[in-house]
Amino acid sequence: MAKEKRFYVCQECGYKTVNWMGKCSSCGAWNSFEEKIENNDKIKAKKYIIREEKNPQPITKINSTAKQRLKTNIEELDRVLGGGVVSGSLILLGGAPGIGKSTLILQVASLFSQKHGKTLYMSGEESAQQIKMRAERLNCLNEKLNIFDERDYLILEEHISNNQDYSLIVVDSIQTVHIPELDAAPGNLTQIKKVTNRLLKLAKTTSIPIVLIDMLLKKVN
Incomplete structure (x- = not known):
């Protein structure tokens, strides 16, 4: 036995x-x-x-080739990013809850899809219906903007492996995405580290830029 x-x-x-x-x-x-x-x-x-x-x-x-920076069409954001989004990069957008991170990145995903091709917005915070309501309010409805109402990272990874034609992927938020096989609850340090490492590898192997939304719940002294 x-x-x-x-x-x-x-x-x-x-x-x-x-x-x-x-x-x-x-x-x-x-x-x-x-x-x-x-x-x-x-x-x-x-x-x-x-x-x-x-x-x-x-x-x-x-062998090296100059990485083209993809404009978000939001001037201040492009300036912060050094001129735009680099293919295969992992970008962290952090801040306290309620300051407008999801609103900003939804606008970015919509504008990005119009200029560079379809985008994927993976939401663990809100339902697809809630995101559509916000998009309607912001005038961000776009056929090339895809909403993925999911929290399982492995499902996201499998989907991206079979669909590598996205110009941008958004994960909102990193605290809600988890790997089921890990002995840790979603949002704890173990899950965040593992998911982030795999997202970094996914961005590099597919050359798709990925934006992570991070809820800064604790004060940094």
Whole structure:
């Protein structure tokens, strides 16, 4: 019979321990630990993909092409971005709740789709119907602006792998998107790190710029 391994995971930061703790020694959260059971047979059965070997190369041998910056048609935003959006870049738009991040990026996605081709707005905060109501108010309705009402990152990744013709992808917000296989709740540090790393890789491999909306809920001293 397969031996089961029991441990506890903090739902706030993803910290693991073999013993239950009232207060997490990593993030300080109280009563945040949840028991998990891991089957050793499943661990042994995991398959690992061997990546293609890469070797260092002289900088003079690297082929380079000037990255064209894509204008958002919002002058101040283009200025902040250094002249526009670079293909394959990962852009973080952060701020406190309610300051207009989603409104701004919806306008950007609509303008971007008109100029550069269809865009994808992945929403974990609001329903597709709510976003359409805002778009109507902002006069942002556009056939090339696509709304994806989803929170599962793996579904997004599979969709992008099969549809690489987007000019821009928006993820609103990074706190709501999660990878189901991780032993951590959506929005905690473990989920945010993993999702962000995979989004960065997705942007680089597809050359599609991705904008992440980040809700800054805590004061930075």
